Amino acid sequence: MLNTLKQINSTSAFNRWAGLEVTRAQSGEVELTMAFREADMAQYSGFLHAGLIGGLLDTACGFAAGTVAGSVLASHFSVNCLAPAIGEVFIARGRVVKAGKKQVFARAELFAQTGDQLKLVPTGDAILVPVEER
Amino acid sequence: MLNTLKQINSTSAFNRWAGLEVTRAQSGEVELTMAFREADMAQYSGFLHAGLIGGLLDTACGFAAGTVAGSVLASHFSVNCLAPAIGEVFIARGRVVKAGKKQVFARAELFAQTGDQLKLVPTGDAILVPVEER
């Protein structure tokens, strides 16, 4: 499962650019890791940009859904910004809340790591729609 | 107002990397434009990645809020993915729905341009919290 997700991850140009790695996967759960680069990932204050926050949370939800439902497309995602996204490494953990035939509901949490410390920064929700395999 | 937003936009490393431009601004409304690059902006199927979709919508909402409320931080944003984000250029239009003292509600629409055609792809909502100017 981990290898399949790593392979899918490598087919996304944006994920390659961001250095996104799939670091854990099991049925209904995944973990993604991304090192912060101030030179091209920051917003106005030097924190992680909302685009990368949303991208990490959406990808964690989509990959978690993928472990139980095959190919999926996100139809909705939302992000709650609990705290400024400041850290050296970002770790997103996604899990399936409910997998139906027509829709999969998933959630994800994004943690900012600085030294040994992990801090929960935003959380996200997504609705994924299973698609027929090509 | 347009020049102020252009200047703020230029301070975000991610916005510079993405080639995001502020193309219109008036009180409560902004337009952003970004050319698609398949080499580093695509997801698995070659469409615009959710991270850039979310980043464009969130930025359009934040800049629209900024035109009426000064510095703001997003506390929540959500995205509805109406159609696959396929296009040569992406145009995000954000507008303020309600500007309160504690919170600003904004909405944005993302259009994909291919040749002369504009197609609405996702829509987004954000809640922005005004912050004291540094």
Add this chain to the structure above:
Amino acid sequence: MLNTLKQINSTSAFNRWAGLEVTRAQSGEVELTMAFREADMAQYSGFLHAGLIGGLLDTACGFAAGTVAGSVLASHFSVNCLAPAIGEVFIARGRVVKAGKKQVFARAELFAQTGDQLKLVPTGDAILVPVEER
């Protein structure tokens, strides 16, 4: 279309209790009206309760979706509370944003009427899933 929705509306016990009426309907758009009753519809401050706000917005989205997609079930709805819901009559206007085969995206606005004045109070979004007719 209006008569079909009025008939469906009358089959919901909660809608009957709330005195919800379908006052307009055309393809992709509906309007609902409900008179406020302080005796059983208020929250702590005497304003319209969030349950009724959500119920009106969700129903307006669902009925709007129904005009183009037949029977639907809501899988997600969200509400932005722009202003306190104070009024004598509440009017919800829903419209379809995008009707796909698997999902219908709809939006609604809730207006509070006091005398001749209409004020936008919350807005809502819903995702509706078409179901097979029984």
Add this chain to the structure above:
Amino acid sequence: MLNTLKQINSTSAFNRWAGLEVTRAQSGEVELTMAFREADMAQYSGFLHAGLIGGLLDTACGFAAGTVAGSVLASHFSVNCLAPAIGEVFIARGRVVKAGKKQVFARAELFAQTGDQLKLVPTGDAILVPVEER
């Protein structure tokens, strides 16, 4: 804390009508219970109406926020409808995810009880804004 919430709960006309009871409360967490009445709480298929689903989730989030932040007003809430809301009794559990000075983020789960069985039906998120005490 439980008594304070019970007292606040009793001041809401809608909560009294719905027979909503606060059954547990501690810092950052609450539980609400409501018996289902088909005669005035049902939607078209006889399940619990979205208005009551939203009302229970929003109230559970608001009361959970109230245990740590005093008086609050909801500015946003969203609901994911995982499964049809069918049951004899509904139990909503809300908890604070993050309590900031300007905003409190809370989540809630709604369980449907039938006999001895508890089933998770929808989940919800809310953003609450602390208000000055009157």
